[in-house]
Amino acid sequence: MSTLSRDTLPHWMLMLRQWLKHPRRTAAIMPSGPDxxxxMIAELPAGTRRVIELGGGTGALTKALLAHGIAAQDLLVVELNDAMHARLQRRFPQVRIAHGDARQLRGISVAQGFTGDDAADAIISGLGVLSMRRDLQRDIYAAAFDCLRPGGCLIQFTYGxxxxxxxxxARELGLEVSRGAFVLRNVPPATVYVYRHARQGQSATGSA
Incomplete structure (x- = not known):
């Protein structure tokens, strides 16, 4: 399929095609809805400036993060799927769009300048964690928390x-979880969860 043909596909159709081709690697059948x-954005820590998005898909959350006020140069989106990565690059040319595996997030973050004082304040994930093997879950979340500033959090949605x-x-990585909103008006309905290092206790979150 040509680039022009791929770009004329509605976002939902591109995601559905990729799910049919790679059902174990594509978490969702439909793009995330606005609700x-x-x-998810409501769970960003106060004062959030830099964000990493895991599993950018067709860009629904990317668009919402930019609209929320996250600057393009302060947003790093990681997408493994070739077709969706290409669409993200064309749709958001000013955003840092990386083609790669979330397990390699440490190296990707360093290469993109998301390290040290410029590390991410939060990570937003659209990955299908619930269906992953335990070792894959551990590798991804360990890499993610290595890329966060102290006090940062990982915001994950799930359909389960x-x-x-x-x-x-979670115990092995020393993480605690809190439940955010249940979003009925999404296809399918989804629930938001927030992960932090347990030593952070009940650190405050909210809209930036």
Whole structure:
């Protein structure tokens, strides 16, 4: 399929095609809806400036983060799927769009300048964590928390009724989870969860 043909596909159709081709690697059948984007952004820590998005898909959350006020140069989006990565690059040319595996986030973040004083304040994830093997969950979340500033958090949505990260993985990584909003007006309905290092306790979150 040519670039022009791919660009004329509606976002939902591109995502559905990629899900049909790679059902284990594409978490969602449909792009995230605006209500889910609002619910995830509501969990950003106060004063958030730099954000990493895992699994950018067709850009629904990317668009919402930019509209929220995150500057393009302060947003790093990581997408593994070739077709969706290409669309993200064309749709958001000013945003840092990386083609890669979330398990390699440490190296990707360093290459993109998201390190040290410029590390991410928060990570927003659209990855299908619930269906992943435990070792894959552990590798991704360990890499993610290595790329966060102290006090940072990982905001994850899931379509399942329970927290997406296995309890044993969360304990191994020293993470605690809090439940955010349940978004009925999403296809399918989704729940937002927020992960932090347990030593952070009940650090405050809210809209930036």
């Amino acid at each position: 889910l984007a609002i619910a 009724p329970q927290p997406p990260l296995a309890d044993e993985v």
